[in-house]
Amino acid sequence: MTLALPWGTDFLPGPNLKEWLREQFCDHPLEHCEDTRLHDAAYVGDLQTLRNLLQEESYRSRINEKSVWCCGWLPCTPLRIAATAGHGNCVDFLIRKGAEVDLVDVKGQTALYVAVVNGHLESTEILLEAGADPNGSRHHRSTPVYHASRVGRGDILKALIRYGADVDVNHHLTPDTRPPFSRRLTSLVVCPLYISAAYHNLQCFRLLLQAGANPDFNCNGPVNTQEFYRGSPGCVMDAVLRHGCEAAFVSLLVEFGANLNLVKWESLGPEARGRRKIDPEALQVFKEARSKWHELNSMLWSGVD
Known part of the structure; x- marks a missing residue:
């Protein structure tokens, strides 16, 4: 059976879904996206492999690449993956090597937001110190403050407030809205x-x-x-x-x-x-x-x- 998509693309369900996600959402040529060593190292917290890979220009140019990695289906940057897993040392290293802190995934989630959602205080503080927007992204329906308040993480909420997070709802209003x-x-x-x-x-x-x-x-x-x-x-x-x-x-x-x-x-x-x-x-x-x-x-x- 073939599933018809709104934008006219067809794909076969099952084993081909990951391939389709890679084709649709990875923001580099497919031959690059098939090499997921950088993203895999971020996922498992392998700092030494990150150091070795990022010595090469070909990998440094891909530090902000959104890709499907070994254990994930959602195309993400290495920083987003490391923040999700709470590997603070990898988060810090990737930022120092040029990772952009406020890039969003296809769901509008920033690295800071997923660090908060997964309860990683250290990664949260590293991202905030590096200038991450404490309010997350206006393209996502929730905010770091809202999630921390819901689950009762006062320590994370304190950090967000310390770096200027909005504590009142503003519907992410911008000059365009x-x-x-x-x-x-x-x-x-x-x-x-x-x-x-x-x-x-x-x-x-x-x-x-x-x-x-x-x-x-x-x-x-x-x-x-x-x-x-x-x-x-x-x-x-x-x-x-x-x-x-x-x-x-x-x-x-x-x-x-x-x-x-x-x-x-x-x-x-x-x-x-x-x-x-x-x-x-x-x-x-x-x-x-x-x-x-x-x-x-x-x-x-x-x-x-």
Whole structure:
């Protein structure tokens, strides 16, 4: 059976798939891409072989080549492969030999992003020190900050923040994607604060707020709450309560200036609409803070009169 592809190319499934991937995505002549020794050495962390190969000009010219290697199907650069495997010494050596740190694979992933996804702090720090974009690539739907927040890697998140990573969602907006083509935030699910709360990663939640994350929507662009999915949290505080987070999450949001009026009382029944019950202590902290907030506002307005 032959599979028809959108761009008119046919290939046979099974053993020929790897060959087809090489033909479609490798960015050098096929006779070069068939020699995968450079990529294989990066995969297994064989620094000495990398040193030997890169003494030759023919290999130095291929240091940024995307190729299918011995154990992989996705055409990648040697740096991307070494970062995925967490071979920090190889990552450092390849960069010093001229590897470009922000090249993306066919999925839009940078070497930094895959280092973060695979939990490799050393490789992450080496790439950041070498100037890798801490936000990853706008061609990929996720960011290093989002992933670190989701899995609770506070150490990696600290490194990303230290090198200037955005802690608020901006949909990777660039000068080319200004209105009317830019998108408004229509769901909190894409936000690092939300995902760290959903997975109860308090350390990451605190780090994001300390780094300046917006405590209401975790977004530095336009927000359209009317387009939020029906029944979904309307702000970060609402999400924290619905996900049954402990009181410390609520206290942090109060401390960093969250707008407590964004949470509607009708959403605060004895059980959240999600999978968890609202933490009673967290709810009490919220109600007390909101009561004090209203009292303070009343005093201020009385002073105006």
